[in-house]
Amino acid sequence: MNRVIPADNGHFGPAPGLEIWFDFGSNYSYLSVLRIEEAARATGVNVEWRPFLLGPVFRDLGWSTSPLLAHDAKARYVWRDMERQAARHNLPWTRPSRFPRSSVLPARVALIGADQWWAGDFCRRVMRQNFVEDRDIDSPEPVSEALEGLGLDSARILAEANSADVKARLQARTEEAQRRGVFGAPTFFCGPEMFWGNDRLDEAMEWAAAST
Amino acid sequence: MNRVIPADNGHFGPAPGLEIWFDFGSNYSYLSVLRIEEAARATGVNVEWRPFLLGPVFRDLGWSTSPLLAHDAKARYVWRDMERQAARHNLPWTRPSRFPRSSVLPARVALIGADQWWAGDFCRRVMRQNFVEDRDIDSPEPVSEALEGLGLDSARILAEANSADVKARLQARTEEAQRRGVFGAPTFFCGPEMFWGNDRLDEAMEWAAAST
Numbered sequence: 001m002n003r004v005i006p007a008d009n010g011h012f013g014p015a016p017g018l019e020i021w022f023d024f025g026s027n028y029s030y031l032s033v034l035r036i037e038e039a040a041r042a043t044g045v046n047v048e049w050r051p052f053l054l055g056p057v058f059r060d061l062g063w064s065t066s067p068l069l070a071h072d073a074k075a076r077y078v079w080r081d082m083e084r085q086a087a088r089h090n091l092p093w094t095r096p097s098r099f100p101r102s103s104v105l106p107a108r109v110a111l112i113g114a115d116q117w118w119a120g121d122f123c124r125r126v127m128r129q130n131f132v133e134d135r136d137i138d139s140p141e142p143v144s145e146a147l148e149g150l151g152l153d154s155a156r157i158l159a160e161a162n163s164a165d166v167k168a169r170l171q172a173r174t175e176e177a178q179r180r181g182v183f184g185a186p187t188f189f190c191g192p193e194m195f196w197g198n199d200r201l202d203e204a205m206e207w208a209a210a211s212t
Numbered sequence: 213m214n215r216v217i218p219a220d221n222g223h224f225g226p227a228p229g230l231e232i233w234f235d236f237g238s239n240y241s242y243l244s245v246l247r248i249e250e251a252a253r254a255t256g257v258n259v260e261w262r263p264f265l266l267g268p269v270f271r272d273l274g275w276s277t278s279p280l281l282a283h284d285a286k287a288r289y290v291w292r293d294m295e296r297q298a299a300r301h302n303l304p305w306t307r308p309s310r311f312p313r314s315s316v317l318p319a320r321v322a323l324i325g326a327d328q329w330w331a332g333d334f335c336r337r338v339m340r341q342n343f344v345e346d347r348d349i350d351s352p353e354p355v356s357e358a359l360e361g362l363g364l365d366s367a368r369i370l371a372e373a374n375s376a377d378v379k380a381r382l383q384a385r386t387e388e389a390q391r392r393g394v395f396g397a398p399t400f401f402c403g404p405e406m407f408w409g410n411d412r413l414d415e416a417m418e419w420a421a422a423s424t
Contacts, residue, residue, distance in 0.1 A: 061283055071273055073393040077408055088415070181285040196289055199411040203300070 015046040018208040019189040021182055022123075023054040024103035024110075027068075027082055027096075030131040031198040032186040034091055037120045039201065043209040049119045051110035052174045053103070054185055061183060066100045085198070092132045101130055102138040108161040108170050109143055118150045125149060227258040230420040231401040233394055234335075235266040236315035236322075239280075239294055239308075242343040243410040244398040246303055249332045251413065255421040261331045263322035264386045265315070266397055273395060278312045297410070304344045313342055314350040320373040320382050321355055330362045337361060 020036055022029035040047045058066065068078045079095055086093030106126040113119045125146035129135045135142050143161075144154035160166060177187075181194060188195040188204035190211055195204035232248055234241035252259045270278065280290045291307055298305030318338040325331045337358035341347045347354050355373075356366040372378060389399075393406060400407040400416035402423055407416035 071395060073395045076393060077395070077406060080406070081408070081412075084415070181288060183283060183285045183289070194289060194292070196293070197411075199409075200293075203296070 015044055016190070016208045016211045017046045017048045018204055019048040019050050021050040021052055021177055021185060021187040021189070023052060023100075023185045024106045024123075024126050024130060024137055025100040026054060026066075026185040027078070027099070027131060028198040029186040030127045031085055031089060031091065032188075032201050033123050033127045035089060035198075035201060036205075039205050043205055045205055045208045047120065049110060049114040049123065050173065050177075051107040051114070051123075051170070052177045052182075052185075053107060053170065054100070055102075056174050057178055057182060057184075060178060067184075069099070092128070094132050094134050096130055096134050098136070101136065103130075104170075105138050105140065105158075105161060106143050106146075108166050109147070109157060111166060111170050111173065112157060112160055118152060121150055122146055227256055228402070228420045228423045229258045229260050230416055231260040231262050233262040233264055233389055233397060233399040233401070235264060235312075235397045236318045236335075236338050236342060236349055237312040238266060238278075238397040239290070239311070239343060240410040241398045242339045243297055243301060243303065244400075244413050245335050245339045247301060247410075247413060248417075251417050255417055257417055257420045259332065261322060261326040261335065262385065262389075263319040263326070263335075263382070264389045264394075264397075265319060265382065266312070267314075268386050269390055269394060269396075272390060279396075281311070304340070306344050306346050308342055308346050310348070313348065315342075316382075317350050317352065317370075317373060318355050318358075320378050321359070321369060323378060323382050323385065324369060324372055330364060333362055334358055 018036075018040065020032060022033055036047055039045075054066075058064075063070065067074075069075050082093060082095070110119065110123055110126070113122050126137055126143070129142045129146065130137045137143070140158055144158065147154040147157055180189070184196055186196075186198060186201070188200060190204060190208040193204075193207055195201075195207070230248075230252065232244060234245055248259055251257075266278075270276075275282065279286075281287050294305060294307070315338075322331065322335055322338070325334050338349055338355070341354045341358065342349045349355070352370055356370065359366040359369055392401070396408055398408075398410060398413070400412060402416060402420040405416075405419055407413075407419070
Protein backbone atom coordinates (compact mmCIF):
# COMPACT_ATOMS: atom_id res chain seq x y z
CA MET A 1 0.00 0.00 0.00
CA ASN A 2 2.97 2.35 -0.16
CA ARG A 3 2.65 5.21 -2.54
CA VAL A 4 5.69 5.98 -4.65
CA ILE A 5 7.14 9.43 -4.16
CA PRO A 6 10.43 10.99 -5.23
CA ALA A 7 13.11 10.48 -2.59
CA ASP A 8 15.74 13.10 -1.80
CA ASN A 9 18.32 11.25 -3.88
CA GLY A 10 16.25 11.79 -7.03
CA HIS A 11 15.25 8.13 -7.23
CA PHE A 12 11.72 6.91 -6.65
CA GLY A 13 11.08 4.84 -3.56
CA PRO A 14 8.29 3.88 -1.21
CA ALA A 15 6.80 6.67 0.90
CA PRO A 16 7.94 6.57 4.52
CA GLY A 17 5.34 4.98 6.77
CA LEU A 18 4.03 5.81 10.21
CA GLU A 19 1.98 3.22 12.08
CA ILE A 20 -0.78 4.46 14.36
CA TRP A 21 -1.83 1.92 16.99
CA PHE A 22 -5.13 2.96 18.52
CA ASP A 23 -8.30 1.82 20.28
CA PHE A 24 -11.66 3.39 19.43
CA GLY A 25 -12.38 3.65 23.15
CA SER A 26 -9.30 5.78 23.86
CA ASN A 27 -9.87 9.53 24.17
CA TYR A 28 -6.34 10.57 23.27
CA SER A 29 -6.54 8.20 20.28
CA TYR A 30 -9.57 10.22 19.16
CA LEU A 31 -7.42 13.33 18.81
CA SER A 32 -4.72 11.55 16.80
CA VAL A 33 -7.08 9.59 14.56
CA LEU A 34 -8.78 12.83 13.57
CA ARG A 35 -5.49 14.66 13.00
CA ILE A 36 -3.12 12.13 11.46
CA GLU A 37 -4.07 12.06 7.77
CA GLU A 38 -3.93 15.84 7.46
CA ALA A 39 -0.49 15.85 9.08
CA ALA A 40 0.62 12.97 6.86
CA ARG A 41 -0.50 14.70 3.66
CA ALA A 42 1.59 17.73 4.56
CA THR A 43 4.72 15.61 4.96
CA GLY A 44 4.31 12.87 2.32
CA VAL A 45 4.11 10.15 4.96
CA ASN A 46 1.96 7.04 4.52
CA VAL A 47 -0.41 6.31 7.44
CA GLU A 48 -0.53 2.64 8.46
CA TRP A 49 -3.66 1.95 10.53
CA ARG A 50 -3.18 -0.48 13.42
CA PRO A 51 -6.43 -0.90 15.36
CA PHE A 52 -6.01 -3.07 18.45
CA LEU A 53 -7.65 -3.61 21.85
CA LEU A 54 -6.29 -1.81 24.90
CA GLY A 55 -8.33 -3.92 27.33
CA PRO A 56 -6.12 -7.04 27.20
CA VAL A 57 -2.99 -4.85 27.29
CA PHE A 58 -4.19 -3.06 30.43
CA ARG A 59 -5.25 -6.33 32.06
CA ASP A 60 -1.80 -7.83 31.50
CA LEU A 61 -0.28 -4.71 33.09
CA GLY A 62 -2.48 -5.31 36.14
CA TRP A 63 -5.06 -2.58 35.48
CA SER A 64 -8.76 -3.39 35.57
CA THR A 65 -9.70 -0.29 33.57
CA SER A 66 -8.09 2.71 31.91
CA PRO A 67 -5.22 4.05 34.05
CA LEU A 68 -6.70 7.50 33.42
CA LEU A 69 -9.53 6.57 35.78
CA ALA A 70 -7.49 4.90 38.50
CA HIS A 71 -7.35 8.07 40.63
CA ASP A 72 -9.94 10.84 40.91
CA ALA A 73 -7.38 13.62 40.62
CA LYS A 74 -6.00 12.21 37.37
CA ALA A 75 -9.46 11.55 35.91
CA ARG A 76 -10.57 15.13 36.67
CA TYR A 77 -7.39 16.43 35.07
CA VAL A 78 -7.75 14.29 31.94
CA TRP A 79 -11.30 15.47 31.21
CA ARG A 80 -10.25 19.10 31.58
CA ASP A 81 -7.15 18.44 29.44
CA MET A 82 -9.33 16.88 26.73
CA GLU A 83 -11.49 20.02 26.57
CA ARG A 84 -8.39 22.15 26.11
CA GLN A 85 -6.67 19.80 23.63
CA ALA A 86 -9.77 19.48 21.44
CA ALA A 87 -10.10 23.28 21.41
CA ARG A 88 -6.43 23.69 20.47
CA HIS A 89 -6.87 21.36 17.51
CA ASN A 90 -10.27 22.81 16.53
CA LEU A 91 -11.96 19.46 17.08
CA PRO A 92 -15.45 18.94 18.51
CA TRP A 93 -15.56 17.15 21.84
CA THR A 94 -18.19 15.62 24.11
CA ARG A 95 -17.14 13.77 27.23
CA PRO A 96 -18.65 10.30 26.71
CA SER A 97 -21.26 9.21 29.23
CA ARG A 98 -19.56 5.79 29.31
CA PHE A 99 -15.78 5.45 29.43
CA PRO A 100 -13.91 3.53 28.31
CA ARG A 101 -16.33 2.11 25.78
CA SER A 102 -15.95 -1.39 24.38
CA SER A 103 -14.72 -1.20 20.79
CA VAL A 104 -14.40 -4.78 19.53
CA LEU A 105 -16.71 -4.64 16.49
CA PRO A 106 -15.42 -1.35 15.01
CA ALA A 107 -11.83 -2.55 15.66
CA ARG A 108 -12.51 -5.71 13.61
CA VAL A 109 -14.00 -3.64 10.79
CA ALA A 110 -11.07 -1.22 10.88
CA LEU A 111 -8.74 -4.22 10.63
CA ILE A 112 -10.54 -5.33 7.46
CA GLY A 113 -10.33 -1.80 6.07
CA ALA A 114 -6.81 -0.94 7.19
CA ASP A 115 -5.37 -1.29 3.68
CA GLN A 116 -8.45 0.05 1.87
CA TRP A 117 -9.22 3.55 0.62
CA TRP A 118 -11.86 3.97 3.35
CA ALA A 119 -9.65 3.28 6.41
CA GLY A 120 -9.18 6.87 7.54
CA ASP A 121 -12.77 7.95 6.87
CA PHE A 122 -14.19 4.96 8.71
CA CYS A 123 -11.94 5.44 11.73
CA ARG A 124 -12.83 9.13 11.99
CA ARG A 125 -16.54 8.37 11.75
CA VAL A 126 -16.43 5.84 14.59
CA MET A 127 -14.32 8.16 16.74
CA ARG A 128 -16.85 10.96 16.24
CA GLN A 129 -19.67 8.59 17.18
CA ASN A 130 -17.92 7.91 20.50
CA PHE A 131 -16.42 11.29 21.39
CA VAL A 132 -18.80 13.77 19.74
CA GLU A 133 -22.16 12.00 19.46
CA ASP A 134 -21.73 9.96 22.68
CA ARG A 135 -23.00 6.76 21.05
CA ASP A 136 -22.28 3.18 21.94
CA ILE A 137 -19.89 2.13 19.19
CA ASP A 138 -19.64 -1.60 19.87
CA SER A 139 -22.86 -2.61 18.08
CA PRO A 140 -23.89 -3.23 14.46
CA GLU A 141 -26.06 -0.13 14.05
CA PRO A 142 -23.46 2.67 14.35
CA VAL A 143 -20.81 0.60 12.57
CA SER A 144 -23.20 -0.10 9.66
CA GLU A 145 -24.11 3.56 9.53
CA ALA A 146 -20.43 4.54 9.27
CA LEU A 147 -19.84 2.02 6.47
CA GLU A 148 -22.98 2.95 4.54
CA GLY A 149 -22.11 6.61 4.78
CA LEU A 150 -19.06 5.66 2.74
CA GLY A 151 -21.13 3.73 0.18
CA LEU A 152 -19.88 0.36 1.41
CA ASP A 153 -21.69 -2.97 1.69
CA SER A 154 -22.13 -3.07 5.46
CA ALA A 155 -23.83 -6.49 5.56
CA ARG A 156 -20.92 -8.14 3.80
CA ILE A 157 -18.29 -6.35 5.89
CA LEU A 158 -20.05 -7.04 9.21
CA ALA A 159 -20.30 -10.73 8.29
CA GLU A 160 -16.58 -10.78 7.60
CA ALA A 161 -15.92 -8.90 10.86
CA ASN A 162 -17.65 -11.70 12.77
CA SER A 163 -15.63 -14.43 11.08
CA ALA A 164 -13.19 -16.54 13.07
CA ASP A 165 -10.39 -15.33 10.83
CA VAL A 166 -10.87 -11.65 11.63
CA LYS A 167 -11.36 -12.36 15.34
CA ALA A 168 -8.05 -14.22 15.34
CA ARG A 169 -6.33 -11.45 13.42
CA LEU A 170 -7.44 -8.79 15.92
CA GLN A 171 -6.22 -10.95 18.78
CA ALA A 172 -2.88 -11.45 17.03
CA ARG A 173 -2.62 -7.71 16.40
CA THR A 174 -3.17 -7.00 20.09
CA GLU A 175 -0.52 -9.56 21.03
CA GLU A 176 1.84 -7.92 18.54
CA ALA A 177 1.27 -4.59 20.31
CA GLN A 178 2.26 -6.18 23.60
CA ARG A 179 5.37 -7.80 22.11
CA ARG A 180 6.46 -4.45 20.74
CA GLY A 181 6.12 -2.72 24.10
CA VAL A 182 2.84 -0.85 23.64
CA PHE A 183 1.34 0.14 27.01
CA GLY A 184 -1.19 2.80 25.96
CA ALA A 185 -2.74 4.51 22.97
CA PRO A 186 -2.26 6.13 20.63
CA THR A 187 1.21 4.75 19.98
CA PHE A 188 3.15 5.48 16.80
CA PHE A 189 5.91 3.40 15.24
CA CYS A 190 8.35 4.42 12.56
CA GLY A 191 10.29 1.18 12.15
CA PRO A 192 11.46 0.30 15.67
CA GLU A 193 11.10 3.88 16.94
CA MET A 194 8.11 4.18 19.27
CA PHE A 195 6.23 7.34 20.24
CA TRP A 196 3.47 7.31 22.86
CA GLY A 197 0.53 9.66 23.03
CA ASN A 198 -1.23 12.28 20.97
CA ASP A 199 1.42 14.72 22.27
CA ARG A 200 4.02 12.86 20.19
CA LEU A 201 2.11 12.80 16.87
CA ASP A 202 3.97 15.73 15.34
CA GLU A 203 7.36 14.42 16.45
CA ALA A 204 6.60 10.93 15.14
CA MET A 205 5.49 12.40 11.82
CA GLU A 206 8.71 14.43 11.53
CA TRP A 207 10.69 11.29 12.33
CA ALA A 208 8.88 9.33 9.60
CA ALA A 209 9.27 12.13 7.06
CA ALA A 210 13.02 12.15 7.71
CA SER A 211 13.25 8.34 7.34
CA THR A 212 12.85 7.95 3.60
CA MET B 213 7.83 39.18 43.91
CA ASN B 214 5.63 40.23 40.98
CA ARG B 215 7.21 42.53 38.46
CA VAL B 216 5.05 45.35 37.21
CA ILE B 217 4.43 45.34 33.48
CA PRO B 218 1.99 47.25 31.31
CA ALA B 219 -1.31 45.40 30.95
CA ASP B 220 -3.33 45.40 27.75
CA ASN B 221 -5.69 48.03 29.11
CA GLY B 222 -2.87 50.56 29.34
CA HIS B 223 -2.76 50.39 33.15
CA PHE B 224 0.12 48.87 35.06
CA GLY B 225 -0.57 45.64 36.92
CA PRO B 226 1.25 42.63 38.28
CA ALA B 227 2.86 40.27 35.76
CA PRO B 228 0.86 37.08 35.21
CA GLY B 229 2.28 34.17 37.16
CA LEU B 230 2.87 30.54 36.34
CA GLU B 231 3.59 28.09 39.17
CA ILE B 232 5.93 25.19 38.44
CA TRP B 233 5.53 22.30 40.87
CA PHE B 234 8.51 19.97 40.57
CA ASP B 235 10.69 17.38 42.29
CA PHE B 236 14.47 17.34 41.72
CA GLY B 237 14.26 13.56 41.26
CA SER B 238 11.79 13.78 38.37
CA ASN B 239 13.26 13.45 34.88
CA TYR B 240 10.49 15.31 33.06
CA SER B 241 10.79 18.06 35.71
CA TYR B 242 14.43 18.37 34.64
CA LEU B 243 13.37 19.38 31.14
CA SER B 244 10.89 21.98 32.37
CA VAL B 245 13.11 23.45 35.09
CA LEU B 246 15.82 24.04 32.50
CA ARG B 247 13.40 25.54 29.96
CA ILE B 248 10.91 27.59 31.96
CA GLU B 249 12.71 30.87 32.63
CA GLU B 250 13.67 31.33 29.00
CA ALA B 251 10.06 30.70 27.95
CA ALA B 252 8.81 33.05 30.67
CA ARG B 253 11.13 35.88 29.61
CA ALA B 254 9.79 35.67 26.07
CA THR B 255 6.19 36.07 27.28
CA GLY B 256 6.50 38.43 30.29
CA VAL B 257 5.29 35.74 32.69
CA ASN B 258 6.56 35.47 36.27
CA VAL B 259 7.84 32.01 37.28
CA GLU B 260 6.69 30.88 40.73
CA TRP B 261 8.89 28.03 41.98
CA ARG B 262 7.06 25.31 43.90
CA PRO B 263 9.47 22.53 44.92
CA PHE B 264 7.71 19.62 46.60
CA LEU B 265 8.23 15.90 47.20
CA LEU B 266 6.67 13.38 44.81
CA GLY B 267 7.39 10.42 47.11
CA PRO B 268 4.53 11.06 49.57
CA VAL B 269 2.19 11.89 46.66
CA PHE B 270 2.99 8.60 44.93
CA ARG B 271 2.68 6.65 48.17
CA ASP B 272 -0.80 8.06 48.80
CA LEU B 273 -1.78 7.03 45.25
CA GLY B 274 -0.66 3.49 46.07
CA TRP B 275 2.64 3.51 44.17
CA SER B 276 5.84 2.40 45.88
CA THR B 277 8.07 4.17 43.33
CA SER B 278 7.79 6.30 40.19
CA PRO B 279 4.95 5.05 37.98
CA LEU B 280 7.42 5.35 35.09
CA LEU B 281 9.19 2.28 36.46
CA ALA B 282 6.14 0.15 37.26
CA HIS B 283 6.33 -1.75 33.98
CA ASP B 284 9.42 -2.64 31.94
CA ALA B 285 7.87 -1.58 28.64
CA LYS B 286 7.04 1.87 29.98
CA ALA B 287 10.44 2.32 31.63
CA ARG B 288 12.24 1.40 28.39
CA TYR B 289 10.06 3.85 26.51
CA VAL B 290 10.60 6.69 28.97
CA TRP B 291 14.40 6.47 28.81
CA ARG B 292 14.31 6.53 25.02
CA ASP B 293 11.80 9.38 25.08
CA MET B 294 14.09 11.35 27.40
CA GLU B 295 16.98 11.03 24.95
CA ARG B 296 14.79 12.37 22.16
CA GLN B 297 13.20 15.15 24.24
CA ALA B 298 16.54 16.38 25.56
CA ALA B 299 17.90 16.45 22.00
CA ARG B 300 14.82 18.36 20.76
CA HIS B 301 15.36 21.02 23.42
CA ASN B 302 19.14 21.08 23.00
CA LEU B 303 19.68 20.00 26.57
CA PRO B 304 22.40 17.66 27.82
CA TRP B 305 21.18 14.36 29.22
CA THR B 306 22.64 11.43 31.12
CA ARG B 307 20.38 8.67 32.33
CA PRO B 308 20.97 8.65 36.09
CA SER B 309 22.46 5.49 37.55
CA ARG B 310 19.93 5.77 40.41
CA PHE B 311 16.31 6.67 39.75
CA PRO B 312 14.33 8.20 41.25
CA ARG B 313 16.84 9.94 43.49
CA SER B 314 15.89 11.28 46.89
CA SER B 315 15.70 15.07 46.77
CA VAL B 316 14.77 16.26 50.26
CA LEU B 317 17.72 18.56 51.00
CA PRO B 318 17.77 20.44 47.67
CA ALA B 319 13.96 20.74 47.86
CA ARG B 320 14.26 22.44 51.27
CA VAL B 321 16.92 24.80 49.94
CA ALA B 322 14.81 25.60 46.88
CA LEU B 323 11.90 26.36 49.19
CA ILE B 324 14.08 28.89 51.03
CA GLY B 325 15.19 30.40 47.73
CA ALA B 326 11.87 30.30 45.89
CA ASP B 327 11.33 34.06 46.20
CA GLN B 328 15.01 35.01 45.88
CA TRP B 329 17.00 36.09 42.83
CA TRP B 330 18.86 32.76 42.83
CA ALA B 331 15.86 30.41 42.64
CA GLY B 332 16.10 29.55 38.94
CA ASP B 333 19.89 29.27 38.88
CA PHE B 334 19.95 27.03 41.94
CA CYS B 335 17.23 24.73 40.59
CA ARG B 336 18.97 24.36 37.24
CA ARG B 337 22.28 23.57 38.94
CA VAL B 338 20.78 20.78 41.05
CA MET B 339 18.89 19.36 38.07
CA ARG B 340 22.12 19.25 36.08
CA GLN B 341 23.87 17.50 38.98
CA ASN B 342 21.23 14.75 38.85
CA PHE B 343 20.52 14.41 35.13
CA VAL B 344 23.81 15.42 33.51
CA GLU B 345 26.53 14.72 36.09
CA ASP B 346 24.76 11.68 37.62
CA ARG B 347 25.49 12.83 41.18
CA ASP B 348 23.62 12.05 44.34
CA ILE B 349 21.82 15.31 45.05
CA ASP B 350 20.40 14.60 48.49
CA SER B 351 23.56 15.43 50.45
CA PRO B 352 25.28 18.61 51.67
CA GLU B 353 28.24 18.53 49.27
CA PRO B 354 26.50 19.01 45.90
CA VAL B 355 23.94 21.38 47.41
CA SER B 356 26.69 23.51 48.97
CA GLU B 357 28.56 23.51 45.70
CA ALA B 358 25.48 24.77 43.86
CA LEU B 359 24.96 27.55 46.41
CA GLU B 360 28.61 28.60 46.52
CA GLY B 361 28.73 28.70 42.74
CA LEU B 362 26.15 31.46 43.09
CA GLY B 363 28.20 33.32 45.71
CA LEU B 364 25.83 32.38 48.52
CA ASP B 365 26.53 31.52 52.17
CA SER B 366 25.96 27.78 51.98
CA ALA B 367 26.60 27.10 55.69
CA ARG B 368 23.87 29.55 56.72
CA ILE B 369 21.40 28.29 54.13
CA LEU B 370 22.01 24.61 54.91
CA ALA B 371 21.48 25.31 58.61
CA GLU B 372 18.19 26.99 57.77
CA ALA B 373 17.26 24.06 55.47
CA ASN B 374 17.62 21.69 58.41
CA SER B 375 15.44 23.80 60.71
CA ALA B 376 12.09 22.48 61.93
CA ASP B 377 10.39 25.43 60.29
CA VAL B 378 11.63 24.62 56.78
CA LYS B 379 10.95 20.91 57.22
CA ALA B 380 7.37 21.74 58.17
CA ARG B 381 7.01 24.13 55.26
CA LEU B 382 8.12 21.51 52.72
CA GLN B 383 5.68 19.02 54.21
CA ALA B 384 2.89 21.60 54.02
CA ARG B 385 3.82 22.37 50.43
CA THR B 386 3.58 18.70 49.50
CA GLU B 387 0.20 18.44 51.20
CA GLU B 388 -0.93 21.52 49.27
CA ALA B 389 0.06 19.75 46.04
CA GLN B 390 -2.13 16.81 46.98
CA ARG B 391 -5.08 19.05 47.91
CA ARG B 392 -4.83 20.76 44.54
CA GLY B 393 -4.90 17.47 42.63
CA VAL B 394 -1.23 17.09 41.71
CA PHE B 395 -0.41 13.46 40.79
CA GLY B 396 2.90 13.90 38.96
CA ALA B 397 5.59 16.40 38.04
CA PRO B 398 6.16 18.83 36.58
CA THR B 399 2.73 20.35 37.11
CA PHE B 400 1.93 23.95 36.24
CA PHE B 401 -0.82 26.14 37.69
CA CYS B 402 -2.11 29.40 36.36
CA GLY B 403 -4.69 30.23 39.02
CA PRO B 404 -6.90 27.13 39.22
CA GLU B 405 -5.92 25.92 35.74
CA MET B 406 -3.66 22.87 35.97
CA PHE B 407 -1.29 21.52 33.32
CA TRP B 408 0.59 18.25 33.78
CA GLY B 409 3.92 17.38 32.23
CA ASN B 410 6.78 18.94 30.36
CA ASP B 411 4.65 18.48 27.23
CA ARG B 412 2.26 21.15 28.58
CA LEU B 413 4.87 23.82 29.44
CA ASP B 414 4.30 25.88 26.30
CA GLU B 415 0.52 25.68 26.58
CA ALA B 416 0.61 26.64 30.27
CA MET B 417 2.89 29.57 29.48
CA GLU B 418 0.51 30.80 26.75
CA TRP B 419 -2.38 30.46 29.18
CA ALA B 420 -0.53 32.53 31.79
CA ALA B 421 0.49 35.18 29.26
CA ALA B 422 -3.15 35.58 28.23
CA SER B 423 -4.30 35.85 31.88
CA THR B 424 -3.11 39.35 32.75
